[in-house]
Amino acid sequence: xxxxxTNTTESVAxxxxxxxxxxxxxxxxxxxxxxxxxxxxxxxxxLVVVVFQILTDGVxxxxxxxxxxxxxxxxxxxxxxxxxxxxxAGHIDLSVGSVAAFVGAISGVFAVNWGMPTWIAxxxxxxxxxLVGAWQGFWIAYVGIPAFIVTLAGMLIFRGLALVVLGSSxxxxxxxxxxxxxxxxxxxxxxxxAVDPLTMGVAIIAVVAMIVxxxxxRRGRAAYGQAVEPLTWFxxxxxxxxxxxxxxxxxxxxxxxxxxxxxxxxxxxxVYGIVMNRTVFGRHIYAIGGNLHAAELSGIKTRxxxxxxxxxxxxxxxxxxxxxxxxxxxxxxxxxxxxxxxAISAAFIGGAAVTGGVGTIGGAIIGGLIIxxxxxxxSIMGIGVEWQQAVKGLVLLLAVAFDVFNKRRSGGR
Amino acid sequence: xxxxILEMRNITKTFPGVKALQDVTLDVARGEVHAICGENGAxxxxxxxxxxxxxxxxxxxxxxxxxxxxMQFRDIRDSEAKGIVIIHQELALSPFLSxxxxxxxxxxxxxxxxxxDWTKTNVEASKLLARVGLRxxxxxxxxxxxxxxxxxxxxxxxxxxxxxxLILDEPTAALNDEDSAHLLxxxxxxxxxxxxSIIISHKLNEIKKISDTVTVIRDGKAIETIAxxxxxxxxxxxxxxxRDLEHRYPDHTPHIGDELxxxxxxxxxxxxxxxxxxxxxxxxxxxAGEIVGIAGLMGAGRTEFAMxxxxxxxGSKISGTVFKNGKEIKTRTVSxxxxxxxxxxxxxxxxxxxxxxxxxxxxxSMASLKKLEKxxxxxxxxxxxxxxxxxxxxxxxxxxxxxxVGKLSGGNQQKVVLSKWIYSDPDVLILDEPTRxxxxxxxxxxxxxINRLAAEGKGIIVISSELPELIGICxxxxxxxxxxxTGELPIAEATPETLIKYMTMEKxx
Numbered sequence: 077x078x079x080x081x082t083n084t085t086e087s088v089a090x091x092x093x094x095x096x097x098x099x100x101x102x103x104x105x106x107x108x109x110x111x112x113x114x115x116x117x118x119x120x121x122x123l124v125v126v127v128f129q130i131l132t133d134g135v136x137x138x139x140x141x142x143x144x145x146x147x148x149x150x151x152x153x154x155x156x157x158x159x160x161x162x163x164x165a166g167h168i169d170l171s172v173g174s175v176a177a178f179v180g181a182i183s184g185v186f187a188v189n190w191g192m193p194t195w196i197a198x199x200x201x202x203x204x205x206x207l208v209g210a211w212q213g214f215w216i217a218y219v220g221i222p223a224f225i226v227t228l229a230g231m232l233i234f235r236g237l238a239l240v241v242l243g244s245s246x247x248x249x250x251x252x253x254x255x256x257x258x259x260x261x262x263x264x265x266x267x268x269x270a271v272d273p274l275t276m277g278v279a280i281i282a283v284v285a286m287i288v289x290x291x292x293x294r295r296g297r298a299a300y301g302q303a304v305e306p307l308t309w310f311x312x313x314x315x316x317x318x319x320x321x322x323x324x325x326x327x328x329x330x331x332x333x334x335x336x337x338x339x340x341x342x343x344x345x346x347v348y349g350i351v352m353n354r355t356v357f358g359r360h361i362y363a364i365g366g367n368l369h370a371a372e373l374s375g376i377k378t379r380x381x382x383x384x385x386x387x388x389x390x391x392x393x394x395x396x397x398x399x400x401x402x403x404x405x406x407x408x409x410x411x412x413x414x415x416x417x418x419a420i421s422a423a424f425i426g427g428a429a430v431t432g433g434v435g436t437i438g439g440a441i442i443g444g445l446i447i448x449x450x451x452x453x454x455s456i457m458g459i460g461v462e463w464q465q466a467v468k469g470l471v472l473l474l475a476v477a478f479d480v481f482n483k484r485r486s487g488g489r
Numbered sequence: 490x491x492x493x494i495l496e497m498r499n500i501t502k503t504f505p506g507v508k509a510l511q512d513v514t515l516d517v518a519r520g521e522v523h524a525i526c527g528e529n530g531a532x533x534x535x536x537x538x539x540x541x542x543x544x545x546x547x548x549x550x551x552x553x554x555x556x557x558x559x560m561q562f563r564d565i566r567d568s569e570a571k572g573i574v575i576i577h578q579e580l581a582l583s584p585f586l587s588x589x590x591x592x593x594x595x596x597x598x599x600x601x602x603x604x605x606d607w608t609k610t611n612v613e614a615s616k617l618l619a620r621v622g623l624r625x626x627x628x629x630x631x632x633x634x635x636x637x638x639x640x641x642x643x644x645x646x647x648x649x650x651x652x653x654x655l656i657l658d659e660p661t662a663a664l665n666d667e668d669s670a671h672l673l674x675x676x677x678x679x680x681x682x683x684x685x686s687i688i689i690s691h692k693l694n695e696i697k698k699i700s701d702t703v704t705v706i707r708d709g710k711a712i713e714t715i716a717x718x719x720x721x722x723x724x725x726x727x728x729x730x731x732r733d734l735e736h737r738y739p740d741h742t743p744h745i746g747d748e749l750x751x752x753x754x755x756x757x758x759x760x761x762x763x764x765x766x767x768x769x770x771x772x773x774x775x776x777a778g779e780i781v782g783i784a785g786l787m788g789a790g791r792t793e794f795a796m797x798x799x800x801x802x803x804g805s806k807i808s809g810t811v812f813k814n815g816k817e818i819k820t821r822t823v824s825x826x827x828x829x830x831x832x833x834x835x836x837x838x839x840x841x842x843x844x845x846x847x848x849x850x851x852x853x854s855m856a857s858l859k860k861l862e863k864x865x866x867x868x869x870x871x872x873x874x875x876x877x878x879x880x881x882x883x884x885x886x887x888x889x890x891x892x893x894v895g896k897l898s899g900g901n902q903q904k905v906v907l908s909k910w911i912y913s914d915p916d917v918l919i920l921d922e923p924t925r926x927x928x929x930x931x932x933x934x935x936x937x938x939i940n941r942l943a944a945e946g947k948g949i950i951v952i953s954s955e956l957p958e959l960i961g962i963c964x965x966x967x968x969x970x971x972x973x974x975t976g977e978l979p980i981a982e983a984t985p986e987t988l989i990k991y992m993t994m995e996k997x998x
Contacts, residue, residue, distance in 0.1 A: 297870060299870075300870045301877075302870075303889070350866070353869075354866040355865060355866060355867060356858045356859060356867060359851070359867060360858075362851070363847075363851075366846050366847050367844040369840055369841045370840075370841055370842055370843055370844055370855070371855070372802065373799070373800075373802060373833065373835060373842070374823070374856035375800070375822075375823040375826070375856050376823075376824075377822070377824060429846075433846050433847070
């Protein structure tokens with residue numbers, strides 16, 4: 077704890093609106109800097125994209141490749157969402173890759189071997205994921221065994237069970253509706269155009285919703301007398317985001333339209349973003365990760381929260397398993413190999429703290445995208461898997477080191 | 490001048506947006522005990538961090554002259570090499586290592602072939618332990634020592650580094666009276682051996698007892714330096730708060746109503762050792778508007794009682810009944826206890842009370858998020874408003890409620906803890922050491938808040954080891970010893986002497 081004299085900081089508190097006019101520029105600038113600092117990871121993503129756009133002679137941002145980036149990384153991003161929640165609570169889950177493989181195999185039995193209707197197979201598979209999560213959550217939350225151990229065991233158990241389910245063969249091929257989870261696109265739903273109107277329409281609706289939401293939140297804060305950022309910077313940010321979304325949407329619209337994986341991801345990001353920020357459950361996760369004892373003594377049912385976190389992780393791991401299996405159109409024994417490491421890396425690159433209490437869904441998604449762009453960019457350049465691994469490891473280390481350095485500089489500790 | 494071991498000249502230290510120290514000059518004479526007083530946040534710890542090199546040369550303005558030589562410490566190792574050792578409030582010992590290993594940590598005694606010479610290590614450690622008056626085997630693990638003895642190990646460690654200037658940051662804050670007395674004697678005996686000490690403390694009677702000179706710091710400035718003979722508590726307090734404190738405790742006219750809470754036959758056993766009784770058949774009650782004290786030494790069962798009552802947060806084999814307004818209630822989980830109108834503000838706010846990496850707002854709402862929930866979502870604007878209301882009404886000194894709690898001073902942190910529990914709207918508040926480690930001014934504010942809550946008709950239980958505090962604010966005091974209530978005194982009959990008698994009463998064996 078720093079022994080600052082908090083008396084004198086009173087004047088700093090009041091924020092932008094009361095500052096004298098001559099300070100307006102520096103004030104504006106300080107808001108920009110603060111946002112850049114907070115969104116350092118976002119800048120990093122842009123840098124990585126720019127670098128690979130140059131190194132791949134423009135292949136990276138070709139419409140087809142942009143679409144591929146989402147579809148190829150969808151399952152990692154789904155896992156990263158659950159993983160960052162687990163990490164914020166101060167735990168870890170090493171088993172997600174094995175669980176994804178196990179559920180993928182089971183879904184193969186349901187949908188292919190037993191010929192169940194696809195949607196029943198999907199729902200049952202997700203339920204199996206929930207059961208797996210409940211099993212691990214039970215040991216972690218109620219028995220008190222560290223998550224590292226329980227999920228390390230889970231990694232072996234469910235990899236083993238996946239092999240048991242598969243026997244010595246792969247399962248495939250899957251019905252078309254199932255395959256759409258990983259390979260489907262909403263192509264030409266509104267008719268055939270050069271630029272898919274559905275994609276652009278959805279993008280415009282999303283942008284409008286975002287703007288309305290931002291403006292309302294800003295008005296709300298102002299109405300409650302809280303400091304808000306200068307209007308010009310607020311507007312500039314919205315313009316930047318809008319432009320990025322529309323360019324991205326255009327790339328997708330001139331290829332095959334909206335990938336189904338992207339729809340799944342968008343829904344998950346929206347829902348879990350709200351869960352983490354605006355619901356009691358989400359707040360409790362942060363409270364537990366920040367100080368478990370204080371959370372307990374504040375009446376938070378820490379065990380229940382932990383249990384449900386792992387159930388949730390199980391369901392998301394199952395979903396990732398389904399998307400991956402659908403994409404390959406094959407449930408195989410090697411499925412999900414190393415997924416846990418990519419998901420954990422995504423969460424940490426995205427700013428989650430090893431000690432818990434810190435991390436966001438958005439950060440984890442951007443972390444996942446950075447890994448995705450690295451994978452994709454290096455593959456386009458023809459760099460071998462061995463070097464890809466080494467580079468990804470280095471990026472993880474540098475990202476976290478940068479984060480630590482940044483916090484130390486701002487006196488955070 | 491030549492007789493000064495240390496001169497800090499015109500020290501100014503700025504943090505982004507804050508001047509933590511402003512032109513502070515401090516002269517410490519060789520061989521004296523120099524006390525530094527000031528409210529939390531006044532800049533005492535910052536000054537000591539500048540001195541010990543935690544804030545290295547170049548991050549502050551001004552000069553540090555130690556033994557007539559200008560120093561440019563880059564880090565704490567530089568200052569230790571010159572014989573300046575700081576012992577922080579939070580002890581920095583490794584619990585699983587032995588006393589001797591801790592003393593010689595990073596300063597190991599090496600013998601043949603660069604290997605550690607354990608015989609010599611333990612012999613040397615024994616000598617140092619004798620010097621600090623600690624009768625323990627040097628191979629005992631630090632984990633098995635009480636806080637008081639750990640403090641002595643820290644001092645032994647400082648002695649092993651051939652310390653010339655020993656800085657103690659609130660050394661007795663966590664100690665009981667007996668351990669405190671021993672520590673103060675030790676500081677005086679070290680003085681006899683020629684070691685200069687700087688002691689930061691809130692306890693004015695202690696300062697009066699041992700120090701030769703007192704410097705008071707307020708708002709980052711050195712207010713005055715007082716020689717031993719001129720030191721009075723009134724003068725120090727006046728310097729610290731910048732005004733006269735006529736009374737150390739605010740006036741309190743009790744408006745006591747009906748019985749609010751009654752606990753009968755409350756018993757709890759040690760969590761790991763279910764044969765050890767920690768809370769032994771405790772009976773007590775609190776009436777509306779009443780401030781009830783529980784006086785007990787550390788380990789007497791006061792915190793154990795409170796925590797076992799509050800959602801069985803401590804202990805095993807808990808039994809007993811609780812009545813509120815005459816009706817039996819259950820407090821089996823913390824949330825059940827809160828729902829039944831209880832609140833417990835812990836004695837250890839950093840470990841049990843606060844999420845230090847979160848902001849003020851989220852800490853205040855932590856126990857009552859359900860109140861802010863609308864259609865399944867937490868209304869964060871409302872949360873901001875609520876927290877900002879507490880910031881103003883509780884006088885929490887922070888730039889805004891978005892400030893991280895870890896950056897606040899102890900007194901302000903305590904106000905955040907209290908805000909959290911007041912917002913949960915309890916009928917009975919149990920406050921465990923509510924003023925531990927906070928300064929005189931903030932203490933007065935906390936007492937005022939306690940009075941206000943009582944005036945609103947809440948029942949308050951204050952647990953404290955500071956007897957003047959209990960006598961100053963309570964309407965009635967229970968004494969607890971070895972887990973049993975050994976006495977119950979109306980305030981008119983409570984004196985420190987009678988309370989001590991009950992607090993040290995042992996079981997008939």
